[in-house]
Amino acid sequence: MQKKRVILDTDIGDDIDDAYALSFLLSSPEVQLDGVCTVHGAVEARARIALKLLRQAGREDVPVIIGLAGPGDAQALPNQAPWAQEMDGGNCRRDFVEFMAEAAAASPGEVHLLAIGPLTNVGCIFRQRPETAKMLAGLIVMGGSVYRGYGGKDAPQAEYNIRCDPEAARAVLESGADITLVPLDATAALELSDEQLRRIAHSEAPLAKAMTELLPLWRAHSGHNPILYDPFTAALLIDPSLGRLKKMGIQVTDEGMTRPAQTSRSSARVCVESDAERFFEFLMSRLIGSATQRRS
Numbered sequence: 001m002q003k004k005r006v007i008l009d010t011d012i013g014d015d016i017d018d019a020y021a022l023s024f025l026l027s028s029p030e031v032q033l034d035g036v037c038t039v040h041g042a043v044e045a046r047a048r049i050a051l052k053l054l055r056q057a058g059r060e061d062v063p064v065i066i067g068l069a070g071p072g073d074a075q076a077l078p079n080q081a082p083w084a085q086e087m088d089g090g091n092c093r094r095d096f097v098e099f100m101a102e103a104a105a106a107s108p109g110e111v112h113l114l115a116i117g118p119l120t121n122v123g124c125i126f127r128q129r130p131e132t133a134k135m136l137a138g139l140i141v142m143g144g145s146v147y148r149g150y151g152g153k154d155a156p157q158a159e160y161n162i163r164c165d166p167e168a169a170r171a172v173l174e175s176g177a178d179i180t181l182v183p184l185d186a187t188a189a190l191e192l193s194d195e196q197l198r199r200i201a202h203s204e205a206p207l208a209k210a211m212t213e214l215l216p217l218w219r220a221h222s223g224h225n226p227i228l229y230d231p232f233t234a235a236l237l238i239d240p241s242l243g244r245l246k247k248m249g250i251q252v253t254d255e256g257m258t259r260p261a262q263t264s265r266s267s268a269r270v271c272v273e274s275d276a277e278r279f280f281e282f283l284m285s286r287l288i289g290s291a292t293q294r295r296s
Contacts, residue, residue, distance in 0.1 A: 001030065004031055004112055006033055006034065006111075006114055007033075007100065007114070008025065008033065008037065009121050010038060011040040011046060011072075011118060012038065012049050012078070012080075014078045016211075016215065020226065020228055020230065021231045022036065023057075023211060026054070026207060027205075027286040027289065034062070034111065036065070037065040037121055038050060038064070040072035040164060041070075042069070043067055045077050045081040045084075047064050048084040053210060056210045058206075063093055064092045065099050070164070070165055080217045080218060083217060097124060097128050100132060101125065101131075104136050105131075108135045109135070110137050111137055112136065112139075114140050114234060115141045115143075116234070118168065119143065119168040123168030126175040130176075136177055138178045138179075139179045140179075141181050142182050143258070144162050144181050144270075145185065146260060147272065148188065149188065156184075158257050159183060162252060162257075166254055173250055180236070180245065180269045181268040181269070183258065183272075184229075187228070187274065191224065191225050191228075194225065196284060197215070199288060200212060200284075205287065228283065244273040245269040245270065245271055247268070247269050247270070249262055252266075
């Protein structure tokens, strides 16, 4: 089986779904994870969380690259930062533009970029090294809201990742990269059930245990179970049949809205619907795997 080469760009540490997405990738035999790049705000603290998850998975060979704070508050620590405060991020790289450009140029058409945070890093890469966009095997982005919004709202909203840096989002969508956009339409209803959380909590799998340790830190700032926007985006990269894709132009407004538009400059395959049942089966099989369950 030929593995898909993936570089993950993430704002891990605030919403817990980034950690689920990284754990899912690390648990998927179809994926060769070539690097993890952090973005938005306290990027050093985010890097330490990624480093600890990689250590839990026995994958300390995967490089972690510290990206741009962008419009985020670099002094505001992510809620999950205490979990990884003992990690030393001194060996992390900071040359994210060169890292991405060189990875794409070394293996044209082979490297997938998976962007699940604000698009500040990706926009910077494409502005400084525009040739990188067309050297990628594909760019898959969790972001936007085309027809539906948060909580199943029957109207689009300014989705967080796009709203944080609309200028970067425009640069990315107009880059000429082969883009799959995964908006709220396909992801906002993918909330883990209490039973699924219980199964994860009773697994001996190292990354499942890490998710259980992170949960109370995140719950202190949230009133619901994790919604898996980012893990679904990662799963769609592995198995595109998990979603229904529609080709369309996308206009990004200054407020961060992503509107269908009659334009070829910013076209993308947009995932407008997800197969929730198959996705959750896929996710749980990876996070828990065949690991033995702890007794209640």
